[in-house]
Amino acid sequence: MATPAADLANWIPRLLATWRAARRTQRRGGPRPPLDALLPDELREVAAAVTRLSTGLTRERELAGARYLDDERLLGAYLLFYWPISYLQARGVLSELPRLPRTVLDLGSGPGPLAFAALDAGAVAVTACDRAKQALTAARDLARLAGARLTTRDWNPTQGTPLASLTGGTPPDLITLGHVINELWKGEGAEEKRAALLESAARALAPGGSLVVIEPALRDTSRGLLRVRDLLVSRGFAVRAPCLFRGACPALLKESDWCHAERAIDPPPLVAQIGKAAGLRKEAVKMSYLVLAPPGEPWAAPPPGVVLRIVSEPLAGKGRLRYMGCGPDGRKGLALQEKHVGDANRRFETLKRGDVVALEGTEPRGDGLALGAGSRVTVLAEAGRPVPMPVDGQA
Ligand SMILES: C[S@@+](CC[C@H](N)C(=O)[O-])C[C@H]1O[C@@H](n2cnc3c(N)ncnc32)[C@H](O)[C@@H]1O
Numbered sequence: 001m002a003t004p005a006a007d008l009a010n011w012i013p014r015l016l017a018t019w020r021a022a023r024r025t026q027r028r029g030g031p032r033p034p035l036d037a038l039l040p041d042e043l044r045e046v047a048a049a050v051t052r053l054s055t056g057l058t059r060e061r062e063l064a065g066a067r068y069l070d071d072e073r074l075l076g077a078y079l080l081f082y083w084p085i086s087y088l089q090a091r092g093v094l095s096e097l098p099r100l101p102r103t104v105l106d107l108g109s110g111p112g113p114l115a116f117a118a119l120d121a122g123a124v125a126v127t128a129c130d131r132a133k134q135a136l137t138a139a140r141d142l143a144r145l146a147g148a149r150l151t152t153r154d155w156n157p158t159q160g161t162p163l164a165s166l167t168g169g170t171p172p173d174l175i176t177l178g179h180v181i182n183e184l185w186k187g188e189g190a191e192e193k194r195a196a197l198l199e200s201a202a203r204a205l206a207p208g209g210s211l212v213v214i215e216p217a218l219r220d221t222s223r224g225l226l227r228v229r230d231l232l233v234s235r236g237f238a239v240r241a242p243c244l245f246r247g248a249c250p251a252l253l254k255e256s257d258w259c260h261a262e263r264a265i266d267p268p269p270l271v272a273q274i275g276k277a278a279g280l281r282k283e284a285v286k287m288s289y290l291v292l293a294p295p296g297e298p299w300a301a302p303p304p305g306v307v308l309r310i311v312s313e314p315l316a317g318k319g320r321l322r323y324m325g326c327g328p329d330g331r332k333g334l335a336l337q338e339k340h341v342g343d344a345n346r347r348f349e350t351l352k353r354g355d356v357v358a359l360e361g362t363e364p365r366g367d368g369l370a371l372g373a374g375s376r377v378t379v380l381a382e383a384g385r386p387v388p389m390p391v392d393g394q395a
Pocket residue numbers: 065069082083086107108109110111112113114130131132135155156157158177178179180183184
């Protein structure tokens with residue numbers, strides 16, 4: 001299988017061709033536009049739309065839940081800038097699944113970045129569902145250009161579209177919701193309704209399947225996802241990733257905390273071109289995500305020993321390095337003084353958010369763990385890789 005970045009490079013000319021074909025203000029005459037970059041007038045138009053979309057989905061969030069993909073310019077901004085990022089986020093999460101999905105339902109697909117990520121990761125039957133008709137048309141155009149098999153369906157959970165009507169009677173191995181649930185319902189009761197939607201999606205999965213939810217890494221959307229996670233965990237659902245802790249999410253205890261993943265990327269030149277023009281940097285993709293198992297499937301047993309997922313960036317202090325970790329016993333600060341760095345614990349200095357580590361020779365210190373000269377640090381799974389875990393009962 002090619003790398004996600006190499007697969008994404010193949011999508012860039014298709015995204016540009018789809019956008020140019022749908023653009024009402026078609027260019028007449030002039031030079032043939034490049035297949036993988038924008039001409040200056042195109043760049044101005046797209047960068048302005050990206051700025052509008054970015055502001056509308058982050059600050060006051062007035063566009064969240066609005067029909068912004070029905071606006072030709074905003075759909076263009078989505079296709080050329082956000083689509084590649086959602087695609088890479090999805091490939092990152094799919095690489096953590098215990099088994100590759102074959103049949104997939106992508107809910108709130110927009111123009112299909114998660115759907116196509118699943119196809120590139122080996123899925124064979126993918127259905128993209130949304131209420132935004134132009135976005136689904138763009139997804140079909142992209143599928144035609146790629147020679148990919150994609151089915152599209154109209155879906156709106158706020159109007160009660162039953163999931164069973166989308167699956168054609170075959171339970172999917174994977175259901176994805178990318179940057180959607182924060183847009184569904186507002187105000188009091190919204191999180192309960194989102195949890196009910198996720199619960200019905202998890203119940204629609206084939207045995208051993210996964211429900212993948214990706215949300216923006218903003219404090220509010222991330223905390224919203226964590227509260228929905230807690231509702232589902234309290235109803236007995238097992239989390240496949242990223243949580244090792246089976247209780248209520250400890251990141252919710254302090255109003256200022258949240259939990260997100262971050263993966264370094266080398267953005268495709270088109271995304272870098274638009275990002276520069278719009279003043280948005282994309283050297284890393286950040287997201288909050290959750291992978292749930294179908295009902296009745298137990299939590300996987302964690303590997304033995306002191307095991308934690310790194311849930312912060314490195315927190316450099318005077319003469320010591322710290323991280324926040326979250327493991328089967330909850331969230332803990334981890335600290336190693338520079339003077340205690342040696343061969344067995346040197347890996348501590350290069351840990352990344354999302355890595356899962358096993359620690360030996362730690363001591364409780366305050367509400368966390370201190371590593372010393374005799375501590376050993378082993379990376380069990382780098383960020384974005386599955387944690388090797390025996391299923392409960394086989395440990
Ligand atoms: C930010 S886009 C995400 C698109 C894609 N899943 C991704 O991750 O890039 C949010 C999507 O949610 C869809 N959406 C929002 N409210 C919806 C609703 N009530 N019914 C169906 N789709 C909805 C929008 O049409 C849009 O395609």
